[in-house]
Amino acid sequence: MKPTMVFSRTPGLKDVVTSYCPGCGHGVAHRLMAEVLVEMNALGRTIAVAPVGCAVYGYDYWNFDTTEAAHGRTPAVATAIKRVLPDRLVISYQGDGDLASIGMAEIIHAANRGERITVIFINNANYGMTGGQMAPTTLAGQVTTTTPEGRDVSQTGYPMRIAELLATLPGVKFSARGALHKPGLVRKAKSLIQKAFAIQDAGTGFSIVEFVSLCPTNWGVNTLQAVEMVEKDMLKTFPLGIFKDEQVGGKD
Amino acid sequence: MKIIAKTGNEAMAEAMRQINPDVCAAYPITPATEVMQIFAGFVNDGLVKTELMMVESEHSAMSACMGATAAGARTMTSTSSQGLAFMYEMLYIAAGYRLPIVIAEVNRALSGPINIHCDHGDTMGARDTGWIQLFSENAQEAYDNLIQAIRIAEHPDVQLPAWTSTDGFIISHGMENMEVYPDEAVQKFIKEFQPSFTLLNNQQPLTVGAADLQDFYFEHRRAAAEGMRHAKRVIQEIGREFGQTFGRSYGLFDTLELDDAEVALVAMGSTAGTARMAVKNLRQRGVKAGLLKLRVFRPFPAEELAQALKHVPNVAVMDRSDGFNAQSAPLATELKTAFFDAGLKPKVIDYIYGLGGRDIHFTELEQIMEKTLQAPEPGDLDSRVVYWGVRE
Numbered sequence: 001m002k003p004t005m006v007f008s009r010t011p012g013l014k015d016v017v018t019s020y021c022p023g024c025g026h027g028v029a030h031r032l033m034a035e036v037l038v039e040m041n042a043l044g045r046t047i048a049v050a051p052v053g054c055a056v057y058g059y060d061y062w063n064f065d066t067t068e069a070a071h072g073r074t075p076a077v078a079t080a081i082k083r084v085l086p087d088r089l090v091i092s093y094q095g096d097g098d099l100a101s102i103g104m105a106e107i108i109h110a111a112n113r114g115e116r117i118t119v120i121f122i123n124n125a126n127y128g129m130t131g132g133q134m135a136p137t138t139l140a141g142q143v144t145t146t147t148p149e150g151r152d153v154s155q156t157g158y159p160m161r162i163a164e165l166l167a168t169l170p171g172v173k174f175s176a177r178g179a180l181h182k183p184g185l186v187r188k189a190k191s192l193i194q195k196a197f198a199i200q201d202a203g204t205g206f207s208i209v210e211f212v213s214l215c216p217t218n219w220g221v222n223t224l225q226a227v228e229m230v231e232k233d234m235l236k237t238f239p240l241g242i243f244k245d246e247q248v249g250g251k252d
Numbered sequence: 253m254k255i256i257a258k259t260g261n262e263a264m265a266e267a268m269r270q271i272n273p274d275v276c277a278a279y280p281i282t283p284a285t286e287v288m289q290i291f292a293g294f295v296n297d298g299l300v301k302t303e304l305m306m307v308e309s310e311h312s313a314m315s316a317c318m319g320a321t322a323a324g325a326r327t328m329t330s331t332s333s334q335g336l337a338f339m340y341e342m343l344y345i346a347a348g349y350r351l352p353i354v355i356a357e358v359n360r361a362l363s364g365p366i367n368i369h370c371d372h373g374d375t376m377g378a379r380d381t382g383w384i385q386l387f388s389e390n391a392q393e394a395y396d397n398l399i400q401a402i403r404i405a406e407h408p409d410v411q412l413p414a415w416t417s418t419d420g421f422i423i424s425h426g427m428e429n430m431e432v433y434p435d436e437a438v439q440k441f442i443k444e445f446q447p448s449f450t451l452l453n454n455q456q457p458l459t460v461g462a463a464d465l466q467d468f469y470f471e472h473r474r475a476a477a478e479g480m481r482h483a484k485r486v487i488q489e490i491g492r493e494f495g496q497t498f499g500r501s502y503g504l505f506d507t508l509e510l511d512d513a514e515v516a517l518v519a520m521g522s523t524a525g526t527a528r529m530a531v532k533n534l535r536q537r538g539v540k541a542g543l544l545k546l547r548v549f550r551p552f553p554a555e556e557l558a559q560a561l562k563h564v565p566n567v568a569v570m571d572r573s574d575g576f577n578a579q580s581a582p583l584a585t586e587l588k589t590a591f592f593d594a595g596l597k598p599k600v601i602d603y604i605y606g607l608g609g610r611d612i613h614f615t616e617l618e619q620i621m622e623k624t625l626q627a628p629e630p631g632d633l634d635s636r637v638v639y640w641g642v643r644e
Contacts (some may be wrong), residue, residue, distance in 0.1 A: 071338075
């Protein structure tokens, strides 16, 4: 029998090995994003803005144009690119240090202005690139390198729910949270990206997809344990769902 | 004497544990992250009484440090590169308010393009903010300088913030033997922080940083400039006292084989350590080479440098940053001003090197000194500024 190809690397990604740790969610998110762009035949009109953090080398993996921004400033850079080139698909790809910490002002204001960009937000509950320090998304009681006995919310605040927070802003037309640690969830994750890009192409406003991701290296566990941690702990603080969907025909 | 192996970051975190500051506010950034991360462990373990604030950015970190210092707290932080750049607005304010904050700064190249490795572009970009700036050659000096920086910054004649500059990765992540002093001795040396004025003193209400227009702004900036002038004397006094206490004296700069030198290399940071080998090798080959290692970049010891180099006809200046002024990089530019004021006109060649962490080997420093000796009298810009080790 002639073998049949059932899966192949998406042309939306370059044929290179990434620098991500085993079990990291960035690779899955990159692939989903790239697959959707290919399916939309949008690779040639996509411009991404890369963050500072683990995804700083995104441009080495994505097979579309990218510019690097200063830490946290990707929504502002993406805003300008979209306004200058409104027919392009503009993606701001950010982690939780970049988006929810140092770049909080930019994300809130880009969302509030209803900028026609899409933000892909990877939430792994710590600062991955610098070695696992507490992030705004770190769970209550979670051990990190700067909270050796667990995050004390009375001293360091509470984990921030970005997808819910941004959904409250009128300029935001799509805000959802997906996950990357199970095949079924990965398929759903892809549909969230499809919806977000469709909102951008419809030109109605801001769209964001947050992904609950895994960081086995900095969590100090193996990948299976990390999957368990996401299921048992992270999803309680960061429930999956669509918090706003103002697509034509979509639910509000 | 307690000799232990530590990286530069570990050494600075150890100094901070012994200093036991009242407040730290920080945000992680490579390669300085470890300093505050290790220190967070000390806080967690109750080894210090510091109030540690893990804020959302360096912009907020320096703002928090200012608030704490104005309220009378001894305050420290650590950062690198983009982090220092993100503090830029507050750096000026901290100096203008005369708040003696101390930063353990780990030198890293500035974006863009983004780079995490060593050069001095980050602190050089903030060289005129009004902060005292001490460079370290190794982990020992990073530790010693951080302890001294507390005393220098808080000195009543100075009252200016200070940072110690430590070469990213080369020193921050390189492990070496160093001496750690007893906790009590460090505490005794740094003394209690006694600010002249603080907030929260009901007997003497005050405003820090009240609007200051044409009426007094100029006088306040002038007063800060005077603090920086005093710092030159205070740094030397404290460096001597440090030597009497711990056995290692510090001045404005350090020299090696300079007395009869026909060529001098002027360098800051870890390259000065590399240059010691280069000078030794050149001397063995009969070349009269010498080294001047500059420790104190702010205040810039112009008169003292000119005096130390007045007999040297050929000077190679090692600049680990570029000033983009189309003339010469920061260290050479300021050194040439010092020579001019002293009526000296040596041949000065500025070597811009090591940007973004490009390595420099002692054999290259030997070549640089030999090249400087042989170079024709500089007639045009091209012969005065050499981009060393770049592909072009």
